[in-house]
Amino acid sequence: MSSIALWGTVIAGIVVLTPLADRIRVPLPVLLTLFGIALPLLPGTPHLSIDPDLVLPVVLPPLLFAATQRSTAREFSAQARPILLTAVGLTIASAALVAVVAHAAGVPWAVAWVLGAIVAPPDPVAATAVARRLRLPGRVVTVLEGEGMFNDATALVMYHVAVAAVVAGSVTAGEVGLDLALALVVGVAVGLALGWLGHVVLGRLRVPAAETTVTLALPFVAYVLAEELHGSGVLAVLSLGLLLRNVSHTSVSSGGWLLGRSVWEYADYLITGVVFVLIGFELTSVLDGSPVGAATLPLALGVVALLVVLRFVWMFPAVWLLERGLAARAVRQGVPADVAGVGAFTRRETTVISWAGMRGVVSVASALALPHLVGSGDEFPHRDTVVFVGLMVVLMTLVLQGLTLAPVVRRLGVGSTVDEVAEIARLREEATRAALESVLARDDVPAPVREAVALQYEGYLTAQRALSQARSAGDDVEGRYGELVDALLRDATEVERGVVVRARNEGLASPHVADEVLADVEARAVRDLD
CATH class of the missing domain: 1.10.287 (Helix Hairpins)
Incomplete structure (x- = not known):
């Protein structure tokens, strides 16, 4: 099978599995991942790969920008506290504990942090697909989507710092602090500046095809420019997307808005589908190239168990602390508790959010983007182990939680009364x-x-x-x-x-x-x- 025929087969598989997923009520990412595992097993199937240096700049900008176009800054600000507790607090805690477990299994600290950053952020694609189909409350969907966007920024900043430490051989605490500050400030500044520039340019074009071309180019420009300036490309794209989402609708023509919406929906659909199919190919490649050690599969199982348990252990106390804070604010401001947001998340809703921890696109992309060599010219240490464990975590959480999330939601009776x-x-x-x-x-x-x-x-x-x-x-x-x-x-x-x-x-x-x-x-x- 030629490479062109293989890509055609992949696209055909995505197309065929899309309606099948709706028909059998299985999240599409789960079916695509299983398809990606089965396809390389066919005789004569060539290896499907992407240059590691191109994975993040090609995959992340369109997916992150498309995600910002499904929500608004107002929705995120209304649920800012639970989003920050999960997108920042839980992500850092997940990466740290995974790093501890990996180091105990013999992985050096810097590489262990790379693995922790790869598997820390859940992906909202499968979760929100189930959430919208089963009509979960809007606040639950907002938290899942907000966490999915901003935990990417948290995890990828840690990922870049950890990879830089491995490639350079060493890094000081001061350098880490400077890198984090630069990533935050430069990333947001680049995103807002390009967002303002895009708003001005879009207001002068008034040609649908030209307007859509600008919105397609801006996320890639924002990501690459921020990374070149040592900022966070993820934060740049998120800042750009949220700003344009809130101000650009009055700048574009009706035809431009409709065309842009269709193009971004398609780009999100196709790129996400290809990335999930790549999981199977990369797992096969790792196993064929250099069989993993006897301790690698137990490490992957242990990491999955840790991430699942930690999410529950984190979510319930976090919601309790959130409720206490909101109740205290209601007393100080003299407003009713329900107006202040007390009781917004029930125990059943918290259980659903805790179980919706499937890993996905960002974990796959960051695993595939690992460099093969470090600065000294040697191979990236434990690269196959990190890639294998990272992809196995994605696979196992998608299958375990992705296939059971809908039954859990139905069992708990969590649903929205909004028509x-x-x-x-x-x-x-x-x-x-x-x-x-x-x-x-x-x-x-x-x-x-x-x-x-x-x-x-x-x-x-x-x-x-x-x-x-x-x-x-x-x-x-x-x-x-x-x-x-x-x-x-x-x-x-x-x-x-x-x-x-x-x-x-x-x-x-x-x-x-x-x-x-x-x-x-x-x-x-x-x-x-x-």
Whole structure:
């Protein structure tokens, strides 16, 4: 099998497994990892690898930026304390304890810290996929996503310092402190500066393809520039993404926002899928190249057990301390306890967050990015052991926790009472009504113009209200009005498509005209059905 055929097989596997994961209710990362283990076992399959120097700069910027576009700074600030307790405190504690265990198993301290930094950060991809499917409370999803982003920054700063210590041969406490300070200050400064620059540039382009090109380039520029200046590329991308998420929507055109959203969703999907498939290939490569020692598998099992237990041991006291602090603040401020956030996380929700500790993309990428040689020209010490243990931790947590998270959530009965469909309908109506009122209040335009625009908004508002009422009626014999509404809308959409495509194929309309109409048809289908 050629390399091109292998990459084609990998992409085909990702495509096929995506709907299968939804059908059998298994997180996609789990299936992709198992696929990556099985594929190298086929006869004639070549090794699939990426240059270690390119792994982090290529993989992390798009994934981190895409993650920032799913949340807002306000959501993170509302859950800042639990996010910091996990993303910073738990990540450092995990890395430190793993380093102690690895050193006890014969790994030098600096290399042990490298391993600790690799396996410390959980990945929110599998957890949030389950969380959204089972409609977990929004605060739980926010904590998991916030932890997933900011623990990457914490872990990767430790990772870079530890790798530098191994490559250089030694490092002083002062050098470590300077590296950490530079990583924080320079990383955030670069991200905010490029975010402001991007906001200005996007406001002047107004061309969807050009706008999307800018948003695609900025995360890579931020990461590379911050790393060149000895800052944290991860913090630069996170700062850039959160700033643009909050200020750039008014800068880009409607077409640019829609195109950019689609491009980032696709990039996130494809890169994440490839990285999980690479786990199996790299495990096979490590085992084939130099079989691991007898103590390596027990070390991997011990690290997994430590990380699972530590997360529970950390989370429950942390939530208790958080509750005590919020209760004290409520007393000082004279506000009700529930307003101050006391009782926000129940024991069941804390259990779910504790169990959602699957490792993933960042652990894989940082393991694959380990250099093969140190500064003296010798091989990176215990590299195969570190890579094997790191990837085994990802594999075992994905299989153990990824496959059981959904049953745990169902068993505990943790769920959100918020009806997202109703929320979407409410906010959509609120926005449409506000636009209609602003149009009707415009006395500076001719009446026919005002009435024409107002009629469009009135028609849309009336249609959305009617669809919402029809979906919620549900008093028919089979109780599925919502399904019938969607089915009828799909049938009507197919009729529209048929008319337009037939006109294009028969030469009754030019391709450009037909595509413009199809764009409108598909946009309404996405809005009303997807």
